[in-house]
Structure formats: structure tokens, C-alpha cells
Amino acid sequence: MAKIHELRFELLNHPPYSPDLAPSDFFLFPQLKTALGGQRFSSNEELITFVNDYFAEKNAEYYLDGLQRWEHRWEKCVELQGDYVEK
Template identity: 45%
Template sequence: MSEKKQKKGHNSKSFDRDAKGVILLDILPLGQCINAARYCSTLDRLKEAIRRKSRGLLRKGVVLQHDNATPHSANLTQQWLQRYGWEILPHPARSPDLAPSDFHLFGPLKRHLGGMAFETEDDLISELRNWFDNLDVDFFRVGINSLLSRWQKCIDLHGDYVEK
């Protein structure tokens, strides 16, 4: 989320996953905004988490999907991605229908958190971690696999919004 669009006092949450689950959950402290430097710092932590998870067996590289937000498209970020050879899936502007987080994750997360109240930010973070840790083993695989059919629908619709 660009600094201009970040609402004062709101958290920004970033999570990276593969078909087996969450690799990194990165939550900005209340009131902080994401920028290119912070995003690259998150990518550094993600790179290390992938290295630890794969125990050095990562052979094919990383394919990353992110939108065209300013921190993602900034020169600093592009240089980072080029330095480490990470492939970026193209993401058309204003296309939340092609982001697994938007079409697969946020609905169930909102339903889970609906009606809950948290005394502290740490309580919320604890609940988020608990929810991610207890997701069905197939949850992320289903979301990532459905991306292929959503991309095809987008192509078939000449870029129009993809419905379920």
C-alpha cells in the first residue's frame, strides 16, 4: 500500500505463502507505512525464510506475485528483484480478482475475525498467527491452483473483471 493511501493508525499486513502454507507473516507496527525500503527489507526476510524452509534445495528460483503499488514498482525494489533473479508474475492494474489474497484469503479471514474485539495489537497478531497456523493443509494449494483458471478467464474476457 503506498504511503499516500495508508490510513493513519492502520496496520499493513504482508504474508507470503506457497502451496503448503505461510512462509512469512510480516505485520507493520501501528502507524507505520510501507515504502520501497521497507518492502525490500520484507523481501530480505522472505528470501531467508524460503532458504530455511527449503534447506537449500531451492533450485528453480522464486516466482512472486505482487501488484503495481508504488513500493512494488519502485526502482529500489526492481533492483532487488533483479539482483536475486526473482521472477514477477505480471499483474494488471486494478485487478484484485487475480490476487489470491483478495479472491481466496481475505473473505475467510474477515469471516473468522468478524465480531471479535481485541484489547491490544498483540492480541490481534496472536489471533492472526493462530488462524494461519490452523488453516487446512490444502487451503493455500487450492488458492494458488485456482489462479491459473482465473488468469485464463481474464484472458478470455479480454481483461474484464473475473467473477467466481
């Protein structure tokens, strides 16, 4: 908490965790899940390499677009005081 104050971040009241607001849940992992479909890996290392390569192949626009969509979701959630659900 001291670091937050030191960096002069403002803490906002927010709703409990929502997958609608987690970039990993709405734009990173669903596409990764599709890419993993039907794959078989002989070791954890092979899987880790696949996932690292998958994300390394994504260009900057992929991540920028996802973060911009996340920002829109976050703003909408704040505007609706937490009653936000993406359908």
C-alpha cells in the same frame, strides 16, 4: 528490473490491479474477515496472535486450492485480454 532480467522472468503486459486476481482478496481475506467477526481484542499483539494462529491452522490443501483457483483466474484474464470479472 535488473533482478527480473537476471532471473530470466518474462514480463507480460497485464491489466491494472484487479481484486479478481489478488489471492489475498478472493480467498485469504474474506474468510479471515468472517473469523474476525464479533471478535474483540485488547491489544494489537492479541490481534496479531489471532491472525497468525488462524493462518497457521490452515493445512497445505487450503493454500494449494487457493493458488490453483488464482491460476485459473489469471489464465482466464489473459485469455480475455484483461476483460475478466469473476461473478
